Amino acid sequence: MSAFLSHVDQQLAALKAKKLWRQRAISRPLPNALIERNGQVLLNFAGNDYLGLSQHPSLQKLEPQSVAGATASPLICGHHPLAHALEQELAQWSGFEESRLFVSGYQASLGVIPALVGPGDTILCDRLNHASLIDASRLSGARLRVYPHRDMERLDDLLSRPSTGFKLVISDSLFSMDGTLAPVDQLLDLCERHDALLYLDDAHGLGVLGENGRGAPECFLLSPAKRQRLVYLGTFGKAAGQGGAFVACSHALADWFTQSARSYVYSTGLAPAHCAALRTCLHLIKQAQPQRSLLNEHIQTLQTLGQDLPWGLVPSDTPIQNLLIGEIEPTLRLSELLLEQGIWAPAIRPPTVPRHQARLRLSLSAAHKRQDIEKLAQALHEAGHSLR
Ligand SMILES: Cc1ncc(COP(=O)(O)O)c(C=O)c1O
Structure with a gap:
């Protein structure tokens, strides 16, 4: 057996012994x-x-014409009219200028975070952030600083340290494992004070938080001026009951992601059938x-x-x-x-x-x-x- 395969066998046996095998x-x-x-x-x-x-009867009645696949990156010919309409509806509903669709929240973060910062810049992450945010931060090559869960004093302190490049604060809104809420308004105040941007992962907040289910920005009553410093991630694998994700932001940032978010540029667009299902889900969330x-x-x-x-x-x-x-x-x-x-x-x-x-x-x-x-x-x- 090759050395690599016996190493894998040993690793699996060790996980089983520790009751950590999945x-x-x-x-x-x-x-x-x-x-x-x-x-x-x-x-x-x-x-x-x-x-x-996820089991709503209206999702069983989708138009047969929408079943074809995307078959190319959105930049080549994979940006279907259904995807375009969905992006516009999502931007309007979530209160941002534009949005971009991704096949998953994980992929969205892997594309968008390295498009925002790189070597020489600094990322500030809550200790309990989701694994996808940590992986995307590492991929970016930016300096990664971690602050204790929801500790705004510590974040303020880290943001005050002299640094040369850009600063990006990254946080879950509703933390996936503890069910706690990030103080989103305070995060944005700190971003304003220290000229930083906030990347907010609202995977668990979308559909659930806010009077109309518009997620953390609605729950924290964020003004349009405050949203200028916010790049918002919503995913469809939780309350929307489907799968897929979108990033909502300003026109300029959306344009920038179209140029430089590699998981957007070099990946097949969302299938039209999926977009049709998501438009129905959005409609259902509005009435939920x-x-x-x-x-x-x-x-x-x-x-x-x-x-x-x-x-x-x-x-x-x-x-x-x-x-x-x-x-x-x-x-x-x-x-x-x-x-x-x-x-x-x-x-x-x-x-x-x-x-x-x-x-x-x-x-x-x-x-x-x-x-x-x-x-x-x-x-x-x-x-x-x-x-x-
Ligand atoms: C907080 C959080 N962010 C991102 C993701 C990843 O989203 P997706 O499942 O769409 O890749 C998850 C999902 O599991 C999550 O819980």
Whole structure:
């Protein structure tokens, strides 16, 4: 066997020994917050389908003419009229001058962040930023400085240090693993004071935050002047129930990304069928006020019913609710006990979260019913007794 293959075997064996090996299950989302997983139908608390739109009947009725693929970069001939219309609708809805579509949020950040900064510039990242933001920052070649989670004093201090190039602050809006919110208004104040730009990843905020689901910029009532310093990432893999992403910004920056965001320039445009589905999703998100209210009720119900569990719920008023367990083995065991009750809530382990912070990440959706939340709370209480 080649040295490389035996090295891979050793690495896999080491991961298994540490209970850090990950495996996929064949999974198919079903209506009513259910999921079929390796043939078993379970109540799903693992997805990010916050508004329950992924199974909406209007998505089954898409026009057959929109099914063809894109087959080229948007710069060659892959910028379909449906993509163009979607970009314009997204820019208008999110309150920016323009937008650009990407096949995923990960790809958007890998293209846009290195287009904004490079060697000689400085990136300032929240410690809990999503992996895609960290990878994109490294790819850019800019100096990377990390500030403690939501610590604005420390960020101010780092931004005050003398530096030559441009400064880019990067943050999740709603942090994917802790469910906490970034102080977006304070981030923008600091950017203004230190002549920096903010790249805000609103993957989990879009559709959920703000009175009309327009995400963090609406939730923080950001004025058009404030948005001048903001490059906004929205993704469609969570509340929009699909997949894909867009970056919204000023005309000039959108034009710049068309020239220099390599994952945009050198990748096939979004398939027209996908664009058609996303236009429908955008329409549904605009009308999803009842789902947002129901989601908030579910959050409160879980917080109330989860009060005296043996493990603390990380404080969060968002659909991402975490039970912090700490070590890997009991977290895996808890997830297994829930599975026996027909509930899918996977253990989240390092390196996705820091060491000794293994947890159950419970993701709530408007597709859940109150009884589903009650069933979850009941199962957690029972598991708490049997693990004691
Ligand atoms: C905060 C955050 N940003 C970005 C991404 C990546 O988005 P996508 O799944 O569209 O690549 C994710 C998704 O998993 C995420 O949670």
